[in-house]
Amino acid sequence: MLELKNITKSYKTGNFKQVALKNVQLKFRSHEFVAILGPSGSGKTTLLNIIGGLDHYDTGDLLIHNKSTKKFKTCDWDSYRNHCIGFIFQSYHLIHHISILNNVEMGLALRGISFKKRRHVAKEMLEKVGLKEHIHKKPKELSGGQMQRVAIARALVCNPDIILADEPTGALDTTTSIQIMNLIKEIAKDKLVIMVTHNKELAQNYATRVIRMCDGKIISDSNPVLELEEEPKKDKFKKTSMNFLSALYLSFHNIRTKKGRTFAISFASSIGIIGIALILSLSNGFNRQLKVLEQNTMAAMPIVIQNQIEARSSQEETTQEFEEYPTIDYAIKKEKPKEVIKEQNHINKEFLTYLEKINPTIISGISYSYYTRLNVINKIDDKVIPIDASILESFPKSLKEENEGFLSEKYDILAGRMAKVKDELLLVVDSKNQVQEDIIHALGLGSEETISFEHILESTLKLVFNDQYYQKDGDFYRINPNLDSLYDNKDTLTLKVVGIIRLKEEYKDYVDTAGLYYMNDLPFYIMLKNKDSAIVKDQQNKEYNVLTGETYNIANEEGQILKKQTLAFLGDESIPHTIQIYPKDFTSKEKIVNYLDRYNDGKKSENQIIYKDEAKALSSVLQNIMNAITIVLVAFSAISLFVSSIMISIIMYISVLERTNEIGILKSLGARKKDIARVFNAEAFLIGFSSGILGILITKLLLIPINSIFYHLTKLKNIALLNPLHALILILSSVGLTLIGGMIPAKLASKKDPVEALR
Ligand code: ADP
Numbered sequence: 001m002l003e004l005k006n007i008t009k010s011y012k013t014g015n016f017k018q019v020a021l022k023n024v025q026l027k028f029r030s031h032e033f034v035a036i037l038g039p040s041g042s043g044k045t046t047l048l049n050i051i052g053g054l055d056h057y058d059t060g061d062l063l064i065h066n067k068s069t070k071k072f073k074t075c076d077w078d079s080y081r082n083h084c085i086g087f088i089f090q091s092y093h094l095i096h097h098i099s100i101l102n103n104v105e106m107g108l109a110l111r112g113i114s115f116k117k118r119r120h121v122a123k124e125m126l127e128k129v130g131l132k133e134h135i136h137k138k139p140k141e142l143s144g145g146q147m148q149r150v151a152i153a154r155a156l157v158c159n160p161d162i163i164l165a166d167e168p169t170g171a172l173d174t175t176t177s178i179q180i181m182n183l184i185k186e187i188a189k190d191k192l193v194i195m196v197t198h199n200k201e202l203a204q205n206y207a208t209r210v211i212r213m214c215d216g217k218i219i220s221d222s223n224p225v226l227e228l229e230e231e232p233k234k235d236k237f238k239k240t241s242m243n244f245l246s247a248l249y250l251s252f253h254n255i256r257t258k259k260g261r262t263f264a265i266s267f268a269s270s271i272g273i274i275g276i277a278l279i280l281s282l283s284n285g286f287n288r289q290l291k292v293l294e295q296n297t298m299a300a301m302p303i304v305i306q307n308q309i310e311a312r313s314s315q316e317e318t319t320q321e322f323e324e325y326p327t328i329d330y331a332i333k334k335e336k337p338k339e340v341i342k343e344q345n346h347i348n349k350e351f352l353t354y355l356e357k358i359n360p361t362i363i364s365g366i367s368y369s370y371y372t373r374l375n376v377i378n379k380i381d382d383k384v385i386p387i388d389a390s391i392l393e394s395f396p397k398s399l400k401e402e403n404e405g406f407l408s409e410k411y412d413i414l415a416g417r418m419a420k421v422k423d424e425l426l427l428v429v430d431s432k433n434q435v436q437e438d439i440i441h442a443l444g445l446g447s448e449e450t451i452s453f454e455h456i457l458e459s460t461l462k463l464v465f466n467d468q469y470y471q472k473d474g475d476f477y478r479i480n481p482n483l484d485s486l487y488d489n490k491d492t493l494t495l496k497v498v499g500i501i502r503l504k505e506e507y508k509d510y511v512d513t514a515g516l517y518y519m520n521d522l523p524f525y526i527m528l529k530n531k532d533s534a535i536v537k538d539q540q541n542k543e544y545n546v547l548t549g550e551t552y553n554i555a556n557e558e559g560q561i562l563k564k565q566t567l568a569f570l571g572d573e574s575i576p577h578t579i580q581i582y583p584k585d586f587t588s589k590e591k592i593v594n595y596l597d598r599y600n601d602g603k604k605s606e607n608q609i610i611y612k613d614e615a616k617a618l619s620s621v622l623q624n625i626m627n628a629i630t631i632v633l634v635a636f637s638a639i640s641l642f643v644s645s646i647m648i649s650i651i652m653y654i655s656v657l658e659r660t661n662e663i664g665i666l667k668s669l670g671a672r673k674k675d676i677a678r679v680f681n682a683e684a685f686l687i688g689f690s691s692g693i694l695g696i697l698i699t700k701l702l703l704i705p706i707n708s709i710f711y712h713l714t715k716l717k718n719i720a721l722l723n724p725l726h727a728l729i730l731i732l733s734s735v736g737l738t739l740i741g742g743m744i745p746a747k748l749a750s751k752k753d754p755v756e757a758l759r
């Protein structure tokens with residue numbers, strides 16, 4: 001079944017060439033017990049290794065079942081070893097970090113046999129060699145004879161045709177040797193056993209054939225195979241393959257034997273993970289906080305649409321070049337910079353009608369501001385005086401019922417009630433119940449430091465319409481000098497303070513709304529009354545300001561705009577200059593923005609309405625800063641991740657060196673390069689995985705004190721929070737990086753020469 005044809009093998013060490021086998025010509029039967037005798041260095045081991053496919057001949061041929069092996073590829077040799085050969089070594093060569101049962105199973109695992117079946121077969125085999133009680137022990141817990149029994153069990157478990165034993169009793173005492181020899185003889189009944197030995201007696205007593213070697217040559221053969229002998233034919237053997245799970249199992253047990261070191265490596269390489277995870281948690285938390293802030297500000301910060309009139313000075317480039325810091329004794333005339341007035345938005349009737357049709361449920365309040373001046377007077381210390389109308393502000397109105405929603409949602413009523421109609425005022429005090437001095441004064445509330453709510457609720461202002469407020473005086477108009485007569489005039493509107501309110505505490509960080517407010521429909525009413533007043537009618541026909549006398553250059557746009565502004569100021573303009581839309585909540589805001597965008601769809605840019613979303617602008621700036629910081633910090637931590645993957649690479653390399661013997665054993669059992677690489681990749685996988693998990697766990701632990709520090713500093717709970725997706729990605733990238741780091745050492749391991757590895 002096995003035939004060596006003219007085999008030569010030599011080793012090169014430096015310049016020296018050592019011939020180990022010279023023209024070896026041998027033939028073996030399928031069932032015989034061959035003993036090879038010879039002095040040390042005669043080439044016995046080399047011969048055995050070549051027969052076993054661990055080592056390869058230089059010239060000649062090895063015929064297996066009459067088939068030449070000249071064209072054998074590595075994988076053919078691997079599966080030949082796995083299926084046809086069982087090795088027994090002098091020094092046992094067991095994998096020390098797994099149980100003897102696992103050792104015996106290994107060959108079966110490499111064959112791809114299922115876990116259940118291989119466990120059964122391996123147990124049976126260990127029972128046969130008399131180790132039934134020891135199957136869960138590690139090799140080092142056994143005696144030499146027992147270890148050799150394990151090796152025999154391992155050699156037999158795959159039911160190979162050929163058993164190759166290299167001085168199997170060389171390390172054993174005489175009695176144990178005899179036991180082992182009996183065991184081998186027993187199995188030799190239906191197999192080809194080739195045993196190398198020093199011991200002539202053993203050879204003579206047990207073997208059916210004795211071959212003597214010297215200096216790499218066969219010098220005698222007690223029972224050579226004759227040409228006439230017929231050999232039974234045999235089928236081709238299958239390819240070996242170890243699945244990743246078995247590789248993982250092997251690596252897991254190896255790692256278990258070095259718990260401390262594995263933990264240290266995992267911890268070291270988890271530092272990068274921890275760094276990134278912490279940064280991501282913090283930025284995640286901050287972004288979440290920003291969202292909350294954005295949502296809260298939303299209530300206070302409206303979407304603003306402004307009919308802004310911008311005055312920009314455009315200085316034309318002076319065509320003539322003048323010297324700087326000249327030493328001249330004259331001055332040079334310079335042109336006056338031109339003011340360019342531009343309107344940014346064209347809020348018009350069409351837009352206003354469009355806006356009125358917005359879904360009222362998504363808006364908590366809307367406020368229109370007009371240029372219309374409020375002619376306000378009040379009796380203070382028995383003297384009626386004009387009041388600066390800028391102390392009055394407009395309250396956003398709700399599109400739903402009477403001003404509810406917006407007001408009661410955001411404000412606490414301290415005294416009185418909410419305003420309902422146009423002649424009612426609301427006083428908003430700040431968080432400390434403070435009211436600005438000029439408001440107190442305008443309301444005629446005296447000079448005391450504190451004013452009772454009761455007192456405030458009695459105060460009023462008087463609103464006078466244009467025809468009473470302005471008096472014609474030649475070509476101009478002036479404010480009626482007899483204000484006293486207007487105070488109790490029937491055409492004067494009395495504005496009463498009906499309620500004192502304060503912004504709820506939850507909104508205090510976002511806006512300060514203290515002030516005196518009228519309801520949003522008051523300006524409509526005033527415009528309705530004033531647009532037909534004498535002063536407005538007159539102003540329409542004049543090319544100068546009827547109050548100040550300033551002339552308008554109607555020929556150019558600038559003058560027209562200025563005139564329009566004055567008219568608007570006097571009440572002849574029902575288009576607001578600013579619209580503020582207060583969204584109900586976060587999602588409503590999106591809807592409002594979408595609604596506004598739909599208005600702009602298909603419109604020319606000059607007819608589009610531009611809106612400002614300050615809350616968004618603010619938080620997006622913060623968010624951008626946060627994101628930038630996150631990227632920088634993550635990049636820094638990624639460096640430590642990179643360093644740790646280099647470290648893993650080195651550690652893996654050391655592991656490869658340490659496990660050289662194991663690599664040799666696996667190869668002798670028929671492991672392919674791929675399987676060996678798999679064992680080390682599995683180890684890298686385990687290290688990467690455990691460092692990822694460890695990193696995430698440590699991060700989770702660190703987040704507890706970090707959050708408590710943040711809580712003390714900012715009163716914000718659980719700022720730093722690890723996104724589970726981030727955690728998963730980090731674990732995966734830890735696995736990925738260690739796999740990359742372990743790739744080169746794994747490749748190195750797989751390329752190891754089995755003969756070298758076993759020596
Ligand atoms: P034996 O097993 O009979 O003691 P070996 O087969 O191990 O002898 O060795 C035969 C010869 O080949 C010896 O001289 C040995 O030094 C040499 N030899 C074996 N393996 C190697 C090797 N890997 N490199 C160099 N020389 C080797």
Ligand code: MG
Pocket residue numbers: 044045046
């Ligand atoms: Mg030897």
